[in-house]
Amino acid sequence: MTETTTANPAHAWLDDDQQRAWRGWLDVHAQLTARLNRHLQATTGLSLSDYSVLVELTSPCASDGSLRMFELGERLQWEKSRLSKQVSRMxxxxLLARRDCPDDRRGAFVDITDAGRAAIAAAAPEHxxxxxxxxxxxxDPVDVRRLADFTDRVLGRLAHSDLP
Structure with missing residues (x-):
């Protein structure tokens, strides 16, 4: 049902264009994620989750290929248990090494290994x-910029939202 209700705006349905855009966004995300995951696994043996972790550990934000476990979890938006299992598998x-944080006995660092660097270097061009x-x-490049602007605005609102 896409009928808009003004009596209770908190429970109003999305209008037709909003519904189409929202469902399209969800479908694009699901299909792209599945396709990219299958392709990575078939061509490199890495999962999309593996690749995502390696990307974060090779980003400029990760000094020398290392991040605190909680920082990596925040960057990926993953729950602690998911991250812990993923890091253990890797x-x-x-592909990774885990080491204790000298300043915080409960904390840990995740470090990319030489094998991890080689894996992402091999996977990245085809991916x-x-x-x-x-x-x-x-x-069209104009549409790419519009999409980038749109996602920046949404991410900005998410960053400043009080909702979990």
């Missing part, structure tokens, strides 16, 4: 090419 495969093919090819 550690067993030699980026697939992202371009599936998401950006055939899209």
């Amino acid at each position: 550690q067993q495969r030699g 980026v090419a697939l992202v371009r093919e599936l998401f950006f090819d055939g899209v």
